[in-house]
Amino acid sequence: MKILVIAEHKNGALSEATRELFGLPFGQAEVHAVAAGEGVEPLAASLGQLGAAKVHLIDSPVLADGTGESLDQAIGQFIEQLAPDAVVVAHTPLGKDLAPRLAAALDAALATDCIQVNLDGGEVTVRRPVYAGKATAEVEFTDDSLKVITVRPRTVKAPEPDAARSAEVATVAVELPEQKTALREILAGGNERPDVTEAAIIVTGGRSLGSAENFSVIEDFADSIGAAVGSSRAAVDAGYRPYRDQVGQTGKVVSPQVYIACGVSGAIQHLAGMRTSKHIVAINTDPEAPIFQVADYGIVGDLFEIVPLLAEAAKNRNGN
Ligand SMILES: Cc1cc2nc3c(=O)[nH]c(=O)nc-3n(C[C@H](O)[C@H](O)[C@H](O)COP(=O)(O)OP(=O)(O)OC[C@H]3O[C@@H](n4cnc5c(N)ncnc54)[C@H](O)[C@@H]3O)c2cc1C
Numbered sequence: 001m002k003i004l005v006i007a008e009h010k011n012g013a014l015s016e017a018t019r020e021l022f023g024l025p026f027g028q029a030e031v032h033a034v035a036a037g038e039g040v041e042p043l044a045a046s047l048g049q050l051g052a053a054k055v056h057l058i059d060s061p062v063l064a065d066g067t068g069e070s071l072d073q074a075i076g077q078f079i080e081q082l083a084p085d086a087v088v089v090a091h092t093p094l095g096k097d098l099a100p101r102l103a104a105a106l107d108a109a110l111a112t113d114c115i116q117v118n119l120d121g122g123e124v125t126v127r128r129p130v131y132a133g134k135a136t137a138e139v140e141f142t143d144d145s146l147k148v149i150t151v152r153p154r155t156v157k158a159p160e161p162d163a164a165r166s167a168e169v170a171t172v173a174v175e176l177p178e179q180k181t182a183l184r185e186i187l188a189g190g191n192e193r194p195d196v197t198e199a200a201i202i203v204t205g206g207r208s209l210g211s212a213e214n215f216s217v218i219e220d221f222a223d224s225i226g227a228a229v230g231s232s233r234a235a236v237d238a239g240y241r242p243y244r245d246q247v248g249q250t251g252k253v254v255s256p257q258v259y260i261a262c263g264v265s266g267a268i269q270h271l272a273g274m275r276t277s278k279h280i281v282a283i284n285t286d287p288e289a290p291i292f293q294v295a296d297y298g299i300v301g302d303l304f305e306i307v308p309l310l311a312e313a314a315k316n317r318n319g320n
Contacts, residue, residue: 003119007035044167068097111126250269
């Protein structure tokens with residue numbers, strides 16, 4: 001079986017979500033990686049150390065901005081040349097844009113947001129959450145068509161790079177037609193904390209925070225443990241947090257190592273965005289709050305008392 005990993009990168013480094021893809025159980029498969037962009041050559045060494053047997057570089061100034069349109073055309077042409085059995089990309093904003101384009105252009109089978117990928121003896125099955133995370137569907141690919149699979153970040157652990165490994169490197173020439181869209185400008189969000197989709201730990205606050213100012217309790221705790229700050233939709237709707245922090249069905253889907261929900265009731269739409277977190281901690285005054293049904297650890301109490309104590313304990317442990 002031939003598998004192609006699409007490498008996502010920023011500022012000359014592979015994204016963590018791409019690194020994690022090499023932790024999938026590829027078994028005896030022939031693992032290829034493709035990096036498209038401008039000046040992508042330095043990525044080849046990292047991809048080789050993570051486990052790619054062959055790295056294909058599509059280097060073009062047209063790809064510098066990496067829009068879905070240009071990447072789809074470039075990588076699509078390359079996939080036709082390579083003819084892999086499956087293409088794997090992280091379920092990030094880029095992957096979500098690119099994978100359906102590729103599947104449509106190449107008449108491939110598509111499975112998105114997978115939380116398990118099985119590549120057993122040539123048969124490919126995946127598991128993906130459905131009904132806002134209330135159930136998990138097992139999906140079988142039933143014929144030999146190309147399979148395009150997006151994998152939810154933090155589904156698997158990235159392997160340690162092996163400095164002794166290196167990949168065969170090839171450059172790929174593609175012909176790109178005139179583009180219909182162009183990236184004009186990226187307006188930085190001004191958030192110095194990690195994004196909720198990338199963080200290993202998330203501290204989320206809900207409506208109970210009562211004001212944007214009171215979120216400083218959550219921020220202080222998050223900063224003491226290097227976490228991202230998340231928000232329920234109720235807190236976003238009330239104007240306490242920006243939409244980019246919203247976790248849930250109409251916000252972001254996250255799967256961190258630790259998710260700490262402070263004063264969040266655990267509505268089904270919120271759970272849809274965080275129930276695949278590895279460890280869930282809930283702090284809530286109401287012992288009957290639904291969030292406790294999915295929590296591994298629960299504290300019944302007032303977040304305004306408990307969260308500062310946790311922040312203080314973390315700071316003491318850190319020595320500051
Ligand atoms: C179509 C649709 C999509 C939606 N998408 C999303 C989504 O993406 N994300 C999302 O979050 N919601 C979403 N919602 C909204 C969702 O249904 C809930 O209304 C929302 O999640 C509630 O937010 P909350 O838990 O902050 O507030 P509440 O439900 O009001 O819960 C507040 C909780 O705080 C507790 N509390 C109060 N004071 C304290 C205190 N001092 N200390 C500790 N605990 C305290 C209370 O006991 C309560 O459990 C969606 C709804 C719809 C209809």
